[in-house]
Amino acid sequence: MKSSSFSKPGLCHNVPEWNRNNQQLSTTAQHEQQVSTTVRQEGKCQRNKIECQTTFDESCTSGRLRERVWDLARWKEVLESCAQKVDEEMQALTLSKEQSEHALAATVTPLEVSTECLTLRDGRRGMERVVDPVDEELRKEVVLIERVQGVLQQHIDKALEQLGVLQEIRHQLTSDLQNKMEALDIDMTCLSLTTLSPTISLKPNPTRIPSGSSTPQEWLEFSHSNVSCAHNAMQKSQQLREETSLSRAQLQNEMEAQCRATEFTLRKRNHDEKQARDELQWQIKTTEDEMSEMEAHILGLEADLQAKTFPLMLAHTRLEKRTARPGMDLCRDEVQRGLVDEVQQLEASILVLKKKLHNSNLKKQSKSY
Structure with missing residues (x-):
């Protein structure tokens, strides 16, 4: 019987190697598991950290937005209040300017009256054309009114100039206020947005700095500057109104005082002229009474002179006839001497009467002028 043969499948490992391999695989698996666990823990920790950071950043941003909204709202109120005060000051300054214009218009008639008075007084004739206190006061009044008109016109010009400054500042405040209101609406809209808002989306380059951007310090200084300029302009306007009001009152007092002085001088001059007129009328x-008496006196002198002519003629005739006496009867007797004395006396009386008559006629002619 043949024995069966077995071929070796390859390199064989012994049991210790197999155990080591299994141990190595187990160790590697455990290491990878630990690494994976560490990565997972780190990832989870990082996610939690990022989530917390995101929530914190969003909360901080919302807080900054609320602060910004509060700042904008506060500045909006400040600018609105300042703009309202500027409007009120512009109205007050406009009223002051109109009062100055009315005061200026009110000086036209007094100036015309004073000028007309001077013109009329220039029409006086003879000795009546005298430079009296009335002329002096009228000329003072004309000079004063012209000076008042110049001062009032200066106040009006300054008020117009200051109104232009206030108008420009009002425009700046309005522009700044409009910008604040738009920025407030935008920031309030941003504050109302959440991660669940349907209008949010990713934007291209959202961190860019727009042209014309300002720093917070520049933003604050700009509004501070607008409000400060407005306060300075309003203070200057108030000072101008006070100066204008005081000046108008002083000028009005000066004009009234000069008017009273002129009227007093006119009344005094009229009184003096009436006295002079009454005196002249009495004179x-x-x-005239004296002239009447003088005429009667002249008539009496003429009558007396005429009455002396006949006695003189009688004496002349007697003397002439007695020259015809003959011989020794042509004697310079008492009759002759009496007739001569009578003729001389009559001629002397007639001469005196003629002189009196001549003087009386001269007096009469001088009084007739």
């Missing part, structure tokens, strides 16, 4: 009446 005219007295002169």
Whole structure:
């Protein structure tokens, strides 16, 4: 009987090698399991860390957004309040300007009156055209009114200029306020977004810095500057209104004082002129009465002169006839001497009467002027 033969399948390992191989495989498997466990633990830890970081970052961002919204809302209120105050100051300054314009318009008539008074007084004639206190006060009033008009016009020009400044500042405040309102709407919208919002999506290059961006310090300084400029402009406007109001009151007082002085001088001058007129009228009446008496006196002198002519003619005739006496009867007797004395006396009386009549006529002519 033949024995069966077996062929070797290949290299055979012994049991220890087999055990070592199994041990090595087990060790490798355990190591890989440990590595996998470590990776899983690290991954889980990293996921938890990232989740916490994401939640924290989102919470911080939301907190910053809330702070930003609060800052924007606060600045919005500040700008609105400041803009309202600027509007109120513009209205007050406009009212002050209108008051100055009315005051300026009110000086036109007094100036015309004073100028017309000077023109009318230039029409005086003779000795009445005198530079009296009325002329001086009227000229002072004209100079004062012209100065008042110049000062009021300066106040109006300054008010117009300041209104332009306030208008520009109002525009800046309005622009800043509009930007704040738009930024507030945007940040409030961002604050309302969540991971479940349907409008969120990935954007290309969202971390880019837009052109024209400003730093927080620049943003704060810009609004501070607008508000500060507005306060400075309003303070200057208030000071201008106070100065204008005080100046208007002072100018009004000066004009009223000058007007009273002019009126007082006019009344005094009118009183003096009335007194002079009454005096002249009384003198005219007295002169007329005197002229009447003088005329009566002249008539009396003429009558007396005429009355002395006939006695003189009589004496002349007697003397002439007595020259015809003959011989020794042509004697210079008492009659002759009496007639001569009578003629001389009559001629002297007539000469006196003629002189009186001449002087009276001269007086009458001088009084008639």
